[in-house]
Each structure stands twice: as C-alpha cells, then as structure tokens.
Amino acid sequence: MPTPSPAHAALAAAFAEAFGHAPEGVWRAPGRVNLIGEHTDYNDGLVLPFALPLGVSVAASRRDDGLVEVRSLQADGTVTAPLSGAPGDVKGWAAYPVGMARVLRERGVGGATLLIDSDLPQGAGLSSSAALECATAIALCDLHGVEVPAAELARLAQRAENEHVGVPSGIMDQSASMLSTAGSALLLDCRTGLTSNVPFAPQDAGLTLMVIDTRASHELTGGEYAQRRAECEKAAEILGVPALRDVKDLPGALARLDDPVLRRRVQHIVTENHRVEATVGLLRAGAVAEIGGLLLASHMSLRDQYEVSWTEANVAVDEAVRAGARGGRMVGGGFGGSVIVLTHTERADRVRDAIDAAYAARSWTPPVFLTETAPSQGARRIA
Structure with missing residues (x-):
C-alpha cells in the first residue's frame, strides 16, 4: 500500500469527518497537457499529451444500496443519485463521477461514497474533467474488485463524458490520464488505440x-x-x-x-x-x-x-x-x-x-x- 502524502492524509481525514467513517482508500488521476495534436483526436488522428503532477484525488468507500454519493472540497453540497438513473438527471460537476459510476455499473461496479479534491486550476483547459472521471473509475473498480484494463477504462470514461455530461469529447484526455508514464509523452493513435512512450x-x-x-x-x-x-x-x-x-x-x-x-x-x-x-x-x-x-x-x-x-x-x-x-x-x-x-x-x-x-x-x-x-x-x- 502506498504511503499517503500529507494532502492525501488530510483528504482521508476530511472524508471521515464528512461521512462518519474512514475511506477504504484514496486514488488519484492527473490532469494533462497536450504537447501537440489538437482537435485531431475525434478525427481519428494522432495526439501527444503528457500527464501533469497536478490532478484529482478521490477518497472513497463502498455502498450496498445502489447509490453513489459525491461531495467535493471545491464545491458546496452533496449529490446523491441512483446508479440506475438516466443521462441528464445530474447536472454540473457531479455528472462526471455519477456518469462514470453508471457506465461502470455494466461491469459489476456497485455504489460508493466519494469525496473529491483537486489541485488543478478550474477552467484552465488541463482536463480536470477527465482526471475526475479516471480517478473515480479506478476507485470504483478497486472498491468492488472489478478488473478493467487501463486503456478500456479510458474508453469508458470517454463514454461517460459523452453520454452523461453531453460533451462529444475524443479519447485523448482520458487516455493521457490513465496511461501516461513519468518522463514521457504519450503518442496515441486515436483510431487504433495504440500507444507508445516518447521521451x-x-x-x-x-x-x-x-x-x-x-x-x-x-x-x-x-x-x-x-x-x-x-x-x-x-x-x-x-x-x-x-x-x-x-x-x-x-x-x-x-x-x-x-x-x-x-x-x-x-x-x-x-x-x-x-x-x-x-x-x-x-x-x-x-x-x-x-x-x-x-x-x-x-x-x-x-x-x-x-x-x-x-x-x-x-x-x-x-x-x-x-x-x-x-x-x-x-x-x-x-x-x-x-x-x-x-x-x-x-x-x-x-x-x-x-x-x-x-x-x-x-x-x-x-x-x-x-x-x-x-x-x-x-x-x-x-x-
């Protein structure tokens, strides 16, 4: 088990305070910068992003009532929604984690309680939405013991954004957040899904x-x-x-x-x-x-x-x-x-x-x- 940083230990403590019990873990997904290859992703083209040290962290625990409950340290209020809900019934930032949970329900993922924190600047175009989707995805899969390859999780995260948020995004942001390695940019062929690391x-x-x-x-x-x-x-x-x-x-x-x-x-x-x-x-x-x-x-x-x-x-x-x-x-x-x-x-x-x-x-x-x-x-x- 990784040793949490002070920031992530603080997130776990905030989860316990908010929900009355400790989280079962903390997961993190990075934002991204695309070095070059803009708007080529949804044209089946080539992109070259890399992951930033900044990103989105999720503290989470399982639920057995078919609900997903989400709260963010950057927003007011708590959103609770059924996994069986329809696209469009959750608005704003919460649509990203709820949509991700609903897509993963098809793979056997159940309910969860999530507390979200981000050190990515909002509105800066550094893919905070994909980082939120991917952090939620790996948290839910781990919590429920569901194994999904990282590249496939990126596709499912893209689907969540397309269907449940209404943004017709390509696959680049989620792939960069899921598949990047330190010290490299990620060459992604958006048609085939093939990737390679470029120093x-x-x-x-x-x-x-x-x-x-x-x-x-x-x-x-x-x-x-x-x-x-x-x-x-x-x-x-x-x-x-x-x-x-x-x-x-x-x-x-x-x-x-x-x-x-x-x-x-x-x-x-x-x-x-x-x-x-x-x-x-x-x-x-x-x-x-x-x-x-x-x-x-x-x-x-x-x-x-x-x-x-x-x-x-x-x-x-x-x-x-x-x-x-x-x-x-x-x-x-x-x-x-x-x-x-x-x-x-x-x-x-x-x-x-x-x-x-x-x-x-x-x-x-x-x-x-x-x-x-x-x-x-x-x-x-x-x-």
Missing part, C-alpha cells in the same frame, strides 16, 4: 516547458466545440473518407470543398497530424529545442484555420516568442484555458516578465504560471 525531459536539454493559465475560463459544454466536430464530420462525408485523418492529398481535398470554413478545418487537421509525427521524430532524436517551431505552427493553425484560439492566448504566445522563447501554443479545446511555452531555462524569467507586462498593459487579470509541469505518472491508488 520528453526538456530540463535535460536546458529547456523549460511553461504551462500558463491565461485566466480566460474554458468550458466545453458550449456549442463551439460541438460545432467544430460537426464541421469535421461534414467535411469527411463530402470527401468520402471515414475521418479527416484519412485525407492524403490536401490540395486535392481542399479543391473539392466549396465551403471556405470546411477547407480551413481540413487544413488544420491534416497538417496537425503531420506536426505530431514531426515532433515525435525530433524528440526521439533528442532535438527537443527544435520542436518549438512546430508548437508555434500549431498555434497559428488553431488560431487562423480552426479558429478556436482566444485573445489572451495569442498575446501570451506572441510576447513569449518576442522575449526569446523557442515557441508556444494554445492547448485544449480552445475558447479559453492555457498555453504552453518552450524556452531555454535561462530565458524563462524574461519570458514570464514579458507576458506579465503585456497583461498589465491591457488591465487583464494576471496569468498563472504553473510550477509543476514535469511529465508525471498516470492514474493510480495512492493510499
């Missing part, structure tokens, strides 16, 4: 990957994310391919699309898959610094072709590059959240100061620079 240790090359919460709130249950997915599906139908991942001749494909919006969407997906492959090649060759240009090209494509970036992200990336960073880009679904910046470590303070100054000049809420960004381990039991 990613920028600090060994004298580099720092900065993760910056732009403080523009990120929310995927709005219509923009679903609209982008629908546009991709429409373009694939017109082009006669199963998914945009299958577009091999980009100029020929663009010529067959009359709608300029669909042309832009296709251009981003096809070129983004190429950028993932190029990034993997550079990382495996030890040329970490050289991926900066690919990060910047990804950002410009997301800004101009996919049209999901936002003003604060554009300013942060522009100012970072002007201050000497190797490159950077928005991460996540878009319309708010975080950016990543790759810089030589000796320039990190200068880059940070430039971004802070640009925010101050515009009277924006100051950005938050995450200090814990090294590629971390995936979901696991911690106490």
Whole structure:
C-alpha cells in the first residue's frame, strides 16, 4: 500500500469527518497537457499529451444500496443519485463521477461514497474533467474488485463524458490520464488505440516547458466545440473518407470543398497530424529545442484555420516568442484555458516578465504560471 502524502492524509481525514467513517482508500488521476495534436483526436488522428503532477484525488468507500454519493472540497453540497438513473438527471460537476459510476455499473461496479479534491486550476483547459472521471473509475473498480484494463477504462470514461455530461469529447484526455508514464509523452493513435512512450525531459536539454493559465475560463459544454466536430464530420462525408485523418492529398481535398470554413478545418487537421509525427521524430532524436517551431505552427493553425484560439492566448504566445522563447501554443479545446511555452531555462524569467507586462498593459487579470509541469505518472491508488 502506498504511503499517503500529507494532502492525501488530510483528504482521508476530511472524508471521515464528512461521512462518519474512514475511506477504504484514496486514488488519484492527473490532469494533462497536450504537447501537440489538437482537435485531431475525434478525427481519428494522432495526439501527444503528457500527464501533469497536478490532478484529482478521490477518497472513497463502498455502498450496498445502489447509490453513489459525491461531495467535493471545491464545491458546496452533496449529490446523491441512483446508479440506475438516466443521462441528464445530474447536472454540473457531479455528472462526471455519477456518469462514470453508471457506465461502470455494466461491469459489476456497485455504489460508493466519494469525496473529491483537486489541485488543478478550474477552467484552465488541463482536463480536470477527465482526471475526475479516471480517478473515480479506478476507485470504483478497486472498491468492488472489478478488473478493467487501463486503456478500456479510458474508453469508458470517454463514454461517460459523452453520454452523461453531453460533451462529444475524443479519447485523448482520458487516455493521457490513465496511461501516461513519468518522463514521457504519450503518442496515441486515436483510431487504433495504440500507444507508445516518447521521451520528453526538456530540463535535460536546458529547456523549460511553461504551462500558463491565461485566466480566460474554458468550458466545453458550449456549442463551439460541438460545432467544430460537426464541421469535421461534414467535411469527411463530402470527401468520402471515414475521418479527416484519412485525407492524403490536401490540395486535392481542399479543391473539392466549396465551403471556405470546411477547407480551413481540413487544413488544420491534416497538417496537425503531420506536426505530431514531426515532433515525435525530433524528440526521439533528442532535438527537443527544435520542436518549438512546430508548437508555434500549431498555434497559428488553431488560431487562423480552426479558429478556436482566444485573445489572451495569442498575446501570451506572441510576447513569449518576442522575449526569446523557442515557441508556444494554445492547448485544449480552445475558447479559453492555457498555453504552453518552450524556452531555454535561462530565458524563462524574461519570458514570464514579458507576458506579465503585456497583461498589465491591457488591465487583464494576471496569468498563472504553473510550477509543476514535469511529465508525471498516470492514474493510480495512492493510499
């Protein structure tokens, strides 16, 4: 049994205080940053995320009454719902753990009482929702003695989000949270589910990957994310391919699309898959610094072709590059959240100061620079 950290010991104590008995364990799943490969996941493409040290922890115990009871240290109130309930009858943050429990009911998982804690910044686009789903999933499986392979748990977590929350997300976030290993990024083929570890240790090359919460709130249950997915599906139908991942001749494909919006969407997906492959090649060759240009090209494509970036992200990336960073880009679904910046470590303070100054000049809420960004381990039991 792992030795709990003080934070997780405190979570166990809070569980005992809230529910009158000790939890049977504490489980944790990380948030993620996607190094490159944005919006390619639901197009059957390639992605390259890695797990953060930050994440969601769940203290839990079994119940035998067919109910799931959830409480969060970051929210008021307790939500209790039957495992037999229908999608949509639980709203807000509680829909994620309740939905996960309902999906796992088909695998023999029963009721549970859960207390949730998170050190991921909310609305930062670092996949706190997938971390919550995955931490809940491994807790429930352990509690009820149900064995499900990690890759399959990621698929079930995606299904929970699609069906019970109403977000048509791809498989990337849950896979990164479940399958990542420390010191590596996770190359995931979203069609086949095949994964491989790609060494990613920028600090060994004298580099720092900065993760910056732009403080523009990120929310995927709005219509923009679903609209982008629908546009991709429409373009694939017109082009006669199963998914945009299958577009091999980009100029020929663009010529067959009359709608300029669909042309832009296709251009981003096809070129983004190429950028993932190029990034993997550079990382495996030890040329970490050289991926900066690919990060910047990804950002410009997301800004101009996919049209999901936002003003604060554009300013942060522009100012970072002007201050000497190797490159950077928005991460996540878009319309708010975080950016990543790759810089030589000796320039990190200068880059940070430039971004802070640009925010101050515009009277924006100051950005938050995450200090814990090294590629971390995936979901696991911690106490």
